[in-house]
Amino acid sequence: MTYRALDSYSVIDYLRATPSLANVLDLKTPMHAREVGDGNLNLVFIVESETGGQSVVVKQALPYLRVAGESWPLTRERMRFETQALIKHNELAPGLAPQVYHYDEEMSLVVMENLSALEVMRRPLVARKRFPNFADHISTFLARTLFFTSDFHLTGVEKKEMQAKFINPHLCKIQEDFVFTNPFMESPENRWNPLLDAEVQAVRRNSALKLALAEMKMSYMTHAEALIHSDLHTGSIMANEEMTKVIDPEFAFFGPMGFDVGAVLENLVLNYLSHFAHTPDAEARRDYQAYLLSLVRDIWTQFTAKFDALWVENNCGELMPAKYWEYPGGDAAFVEFRRRTLAHILHDVAGHGGAKMLRRMMGIVSVWDITSIADLEQRAVAERLAIRIGSRWVMERNSIQGVDDLIGIVREEAELSEE
Amino acid sequence: MTYRALDSYSVIDYLRATPSLANVLDLKTPMHAREVGDGNLNLVFIVESETGGQSVVVKQALPYLRVAGESWPLTRERMRFETQALIKHNELAPGLAPQVYHYDEEMSLVVMENLSALEVMRRPLVARKRFPNFADHISTFLARTLFFTSDFHLTGVEKKEMQAKFINPHLCKIQEDFVFTNPFMESPENRWNPLLDAEVQAVRRNSALKLALAEMKMSYMTHAEALIHSDLHTGSIMANEEMTKVIDPEFAFFGPMGFDVGAVLENLVLNYLSHFAHTPDAEARRDYQAYLLSLVRDIWTQFTAKFDALWVENNCGELMPAKYWEYPGGDAAFVEFRRRTLAHILHDVAGHGGAKMLRRMMGIVSVWDITSIADLEQRAVAERLAIRIGSRWVMERNSIQGVDDLIGIVREEAELSEE
Numbered sequence: 001m002t003y004r005a006l007d008s009y010s011v012i013d014y015l016r017a018t019p020s021l022a023n024v025l026d027l028k029t030p031m032h033a034r035e036v037g038d039g040n041l042n043l044v045f046i047v048e049s050e051t052g053g054q055s056v057v058v059k060q061a062l063p064y065l066r067v068a069g070e071s072w073p074l075t076r077e078r079m080r081f082e083t084q085a086l087i088k089h090n091e092l093a094p095g096l097a098p099q100v101y102h103y104d105e106e107m108s109l110v111v112m113e114n115l116s117a118l119e120v121m122r123r124p125l126v127a128r129k130r131f132p133n134f135a136d137h138i139s140t141f142l143a144r145t146l147f148f149t150s151d152f153h154l155t156g157v158e159k160k161e162m163q164a165k166f167i168n169p170h171l172c173k174i175q176e177d178f179v180f181t182n183p184f185m186e187s188p189e190n191r192w193n194p195l196l197d198a199e200v201q202a203v204r205r206n207s208a209l210k211l212a213l214a215e216m217k218m219s220y221m222t223h224a225e226a227l228i229h230s231d232l233h234t235g236s237i238m239a240n241e242e243m244t245k246v247i248d249p250e251f252a253f254f255g256p257m258g259f260d261v262g263a264v265l266e267n268l269v270l271n272y273l274s275h276f277a278h279t280p281d282a283e284a285r286r287d288y289q290a291y292l293l294s295l296v297r298d299i300w301t302q303f304t305a306k307f308d309a310l311w312v313e314n315n316c317g318e319l320m321p322a323k324y325w326e327y328p329g330g331d332a333a334f335v336e337f338r339r340r341t342l343a344h345i346l347h348d349v350a351g352h353g354g355a356k357m358l359r360r361m362m363g364i365v366s367v368w369d370i371t372s373i374a375d376l377e378q379r380a381v382a383e384r385l386a387i388r389i390g391s392r393w394v395m396e397r398n399s400i401q402g403v404d405d406l407i408g409i410v411r412e413e414a415e416l417s418e419e
Numbered sequence: 420m421t422y423r424a425l426d427s428y429s430v431i432d433y434l435r436a437t438p439s440l441a442n443v444l445d446l447k448t449p450m451h452a453r454e455v456g457d458g459n460l461n462l463v464f465i466v467e468s469e470t471g472g473q474s475v476v477v478k479q480a481l482p483y484l485r486v487a488g489e490s491w492p493l494t495r496e497r498m499r500f501e502t503q504a505l506i507k508h509n510e511l512a513p514g515l516a517p518q519v520y521h522y523d524e525e526m527s528l529v530v531m532e533n534l535s536a537l538e539v540m541r542r543p544l545v546a547r548k549r550f551p552n553f554a555d556h557i558s559t560f561l562a563r564t565l566f567f568t569s570d571f572h573l574t575g576v577e578k579k580e581m582q583a584k585f586i587n588p589h590l591c592k593i594q595e596d597f598v599f600t601n602p603f604m605e606s607p608e609n610r611w612n613p614l615l616d617a618e619v620q621a622v623r624r625n626s627a628l629k630l631a632l633a634e635m636k637m638s639y640m641t642h643a644e645a646l647i648h649s650d651l652h653t654g655s656i657m658a659n660e661e662m663t664k665v666i667d668p669e670f671a672f673f674g675p676m677g678f679d680v681g682a683v684l685e686n687l688v689l690n691y692l693s694h695f696a697h698t699p700d701a702e703a704r705r706d707y708q709a710y711l712l713s714l715v716r717d718i719w720t721q722f723t724a725k726f727d728a729l730w731v732e733n734n735c736g737e738l739m740p741a742k743y744w745e746y747p748g749g750d751a752a753f754v755e756f757r758r759r760t761l762a763h764i765l766h767d768v769a770g771h772g773g774a775k776m777l778r779r780m781m782g783i784v785s786v787w788d789i790t791s792i793a794d795l796e797q798r799a800v801a802e803r804l805a806i807r808i809g810s811r812w813v814m815e816r817n818s819i820q821g822v823d824d825l826i827g828i829v830r831e832e833a834e835l836s837e838e
Contacts, residue, residue: 151640156595159640160588167586169579176575176737185743207752214739214756221570221578221738222643318595319640320633324604333626337633 003063003107008033011045011058014107021111024101025054033058041078046114056101057115061108074170078250079108081168085249086112088227089141092148096141097246115245118238122368125234125271126278128288135298137244138237138264142299143306146257149227151319152311152341159254166227168253175230175251179356180217183363184210192362195380199387200362212394213358216351224254232263233356234271235368258348264299266353267367268292269389269410270360273382274369276417289414293407300349300403304342311338347397350406354393357386381417388413422482422526427452430464430477433526440530443520444473452477460497465533474535475520480527493589497669498527500587504668505531507646508560511567515560516665534664537657541787544653544690545697547707554717556663557656557683561718562725565676568646570738571730571760578673585646587672594649594670598775599636602782603629611781614799618806619781631813632777635770643673651682652775653690654787677767683718685772686786687711688808688829689779692801693788695836708833712826719768719822723761730757766816769825773812780805800836807832 006014011033015021025031030050037044042062048055059082061075089097102111121131147153149162183190184204192200203209229236230251238245272292279285315322325334360367361383370386373379392409393400400406425433430452434440444450449469456463461481467474478501482494508516521530540550566572568581602609603623611619622628648655649670657664691711698704734741744753779786780802789805792798811828812819819825 151637156592156640157588160586160591164583164586167579167583169576172579173575173737181737181739181743185740185745187742205746205748207748207755210743210749210752211756211759214743215759217738218570221575224641224643318592318600319636320600321604323606324600324629324633326604327624329624329626330629333629336626337630340630340634 005062006043006045006058006060006107006109008035008045011047014109015047015056015058015111018102018111021056021102025049025056026051046116048114055114055116057098057112059110059112063108075108076105077168078171079103079110080105081166081171081252082248082250083110084165085227085229085252086110088149089145089229089246089249093141093144093246096137096244097249113245115238115247118240118243118245121234121237121239122271124239125268125292126274126369126372128275128279128284130291131239131244132241134239134244135295135302137239138246139299139302139306141244141246142261142264142303143310146226146228146260147307147310147314149254150225150257150317152317153314154317156318162227163224163254166253168251171230171251172221172253172255176217176221178364179359180213180220183359183361184213189364190362191364191366193376193380193383195376196361196383196387199384203358203362203387203391206391209391209395212351212397213355216348216355216394219256219348219351220259223256225257226254227252228255228257228260229263230255230259232260233367234264234267237264256348256352258345258350259352261300261303261345262349262351262353263356265296265349265406266357266390266393267369268296268299269353270357270367270382270386271369272410273385273389273414274373276381276385276414277373277375277378278369293410296407296410297403300346300406307342308338343401346400346403346406350393350397350400353406354390354395354397357390357393361386361390385413385417424481425462425464425477425479425526425528427454427464430466433528434466434475434477434530437521437530440475440521444468444475445470465535467533474533476517476531476533478529478531482527494527495524496587497590498522498529499524500585500590500671501667501669502529503584504646504648504671505529507568508564508648508665508668512560512563512665515556515663516668532664534657534666537659537662537664540653540656540658541690543658544687544711545693545788545791547694547698547703549710550658550663551660553658553663554714554721556658557665558718558721558725560663560665561680561683561722562729565645565647565679566726566729566733568673569644569676569736571736572733573736575737581646582643582673585672587670590649590670591640591672591674595636595640597783598778599632599639602778602780603632608783609781610783610785612795612799612802614795615780615802615806618803622777622781622806622810625810628810628814631770631816632774635767635774635813638675638767638770639678642675644676645673646671647674647676647679648682649674649678651679652786653683653686656683675767675771677764677769678771680719680722680764681768681770681772682775684715684768684825685776685809685812686788687715687718688772689776689786689801689805690788691829692804692808692833693792695800695804695833696792696794696797697788712829715826715829716822719765719825726761727757762820765819765822765825769812769816769819772825773809773814773816776805776809776812780809804832804836 012031016027032050033045033047035045043060045058061079063075083103086097086100098113100112229249236248272289275285370382389410431450435446451469452464452466454464462479464477480494480498502522505516505519517532519531648668655667691708694704789801
């Protein structure tokens with residue numbers, strides 16, 4: 001079928017003409033569709049059976065990606081990467097990503113599980129909502145998707161065959177430009193709070209920081225460690241008190257594992273900082289901020305425990321085969337190899353997480369937790385802290401020994417500003 | 420045309436039926452072909468016009484690669500990677516790789532420049548021959564092929580599109596297994612001088628060394644820095660007093676740049692060690708060994724100068740765009756970024772070069788410079804030194820400050836053994 005953009009009528013005709021969907025949706029009953037996307041990149045329809053119960057989401061790429069000025073090939077490619085990644089995520093971390101029911105390459109369209117019972121995490125985090133299963137779920141998602149696509153689990157041939165399917169140049173370029181480069185030099189799309197002019201200029205002229213950011217970009221562009229989601233902020237996570245689902249993996253490619261873990265943690269820190277404005281009540285603020293930092297600690301701690309356990313239980317990758325460690329003292333060396341690997345990932349969490357914190361303050365893409373602070377002075381308080389914390393995470397990354405060092409930097413800077 | 424293995428008659432018929440070769444070979448005159456390959460992996464024919472002057476080499480992959488037990492898909496793929504890489508090498512480093520005249524994917528066959536005027540470097544290096552242009556040529560080859568395929572020159576999109584053509588899982592696996600893993604554990608194909616039993620066992624049980632080797636394997640498997648040759652030992656280089664040509668790039672893929680530079684340098688060191696047996700005359704030996712170490716120094720020094728100059732002159736890659744460094748102090752930061760990048764490459768030269776030195780002593784693939792020493796006791800002298808030097812290069816890699824530190828380790832160990 002030739003590509004055509006659907007609307008809330010034609011989407012129903014499309015579904016009725018797709019018999020493979022019969023097991024998730026009664027295709028003969030009346031249906032109702034509404035478009036819920038933001039209309040920039042994708043059309044998103046929720047389609048419900050009018051006899052109740054059954055529903056699906058239909059996501060169709062529009063042949064236009066504003067930010068990159070690219071068109072049709074990017075559209076097709078984007079939906080293919082998203083679908084491939086969703087299927088892989090479901091396989092590796094069942095229940096933690098929306099299920100894919102149908103994919104149509106010509107139409108750049110995917111039909112998937114409706115997640116209406118869940119909400120994107122940014123708003124509830126600003127409203128100080130708590131998610132009792134979040135640390136457990138997201139650490140499982142990270143540990144399983146990263147471990148099972150790494151050289152610690154796959155053979156070299158298996159990994160490279162999967163890597164070939166995830167060579168994702170155009171979407172990588174968006175992250176390369178807008179995370180690591182453009183925010184830190186003059187570029188017309190950059191946006192920042194005008195009260196931050198001095199801080200933005202200082203970042204652009206800080207050679208130690210810019211050298212560190214260049215090294216993080218090199219890591220992003222060259223370190224093909226595992227299949228990463230590559231855009232795993234709290235706007236790509238839907239949750240409620242019971243469930244957690246990771247959505248929108250169109251940026252997926254083989255990159256550094258710390259980029260994903262860092263994205264989750266830095267977004268929790270940005271949310272933490274936003275409460276200096278959103279939560280004027282000091283007790284309520286400290287209470288929720290402490291909760292957020294406990295999430296940061298729990299996610300890292302559980303991630304490392306799960307990643308390490310998966311490695312011990314499934315050590316069939318070629319880096320290194322079990323036999324390599326079969327000698328007197330080899331068990332301890334294998335423990336040490338795992339420890340060093342996780343230490344390396346933590347350094348990357350700091351480096352990539354810090355870079356992403358900075359870009360949200362001075363690049364094209366801001367973060368709702370903070371831009372929703374109407375008062376520019378109040379907003380600047382959070383943003384100045386984000387710049388200081390992000391800069392320190394990046395520059396001090398290689399001396400970070402544990403997650404408490406990351407948290408310590410947040411606390412030190414936040415407490416300084418409260419004095 | 421369906422694949423069929425050629426012989427010294429049918430190869431001539433094949434060439435006559437390939438009109439695109441008319442500009443390099445008079446297809447109407449009588450021709451003569453002889454097979455000069457070792458018959459394991461490839462057929463190699465030199466085909467000469469009987470009226471004199473014109474000649475070509477025809478290389479055809481046999482549908483069998485002994486070492487990996489794989490068959491047809493690997494055959495086809497291997498010749499495609501070799502041809503793609505030869506064409507790229509000619510484009511980037513003109514005159515330093517054989518020219519490709521014709522490629523036939525179905526036949527797994529390439530017709531290329533005849534290099535009969537040159538010899539593979541191993542034997543002349545054992546015969547203490549000198550190559551006045553070698554350091555200049557090979558440093559140019561390394562600097563140009565690595566720089567121009569790196570993120571310092573290419574855009575992210577250009578690089579990933581090239582990378583997609585060089586996903587080379589099966590040939591990578593050969594290097595992953597036989598350079599970084601199997602030599603250092605029990606594996607049936609390993610071979611070593613029986614006088615070295617104790618040393619081989621000690622390497623297999625040395626946890627600090629094995630952890631470092633695992634990190635080098637991780638670098639090889641995950642660091643997609645540039646299009647590397649990936650088998651650049653002195654058996655893959657043909658030279659005479661005037662010319663140098665790099666051959667056999669079928670292992671090419673996007674990997675760590677230090678792997679190629681390290682391969683050249685460690686093979687010169689192994690040749691250096693072989694002269695303790697090959698050159699009993701102390702003065703002649705020291706003289707030639709000093710020449711070999713001067714090559715090591717010159718190649719590294721010229722490589723860094725050329726790589727750095729190419730970067731300054733062609734800074735159009737996305738890591739980082741020139742504009743990123745446009746601020747007061749930015750010039751110095753760009754200098755520092757280049758310095759750090761070359762320091763990182765040198766650490767990888769030590770790590771990968773050391774790993775390759777070790778595997779030649781105890782893995783499936785030895786090195787003719789040393790195996791041509793008939794007396795096992797004499798051979799063991801060179802081999803023990805190679806194990807000590809290789810181990811130190813790997814373990815001390817991150818404290819190597821300059822090429823003189825690499826050479827210093829060779830000298831220290833060699834002089835100790837002479838005392």
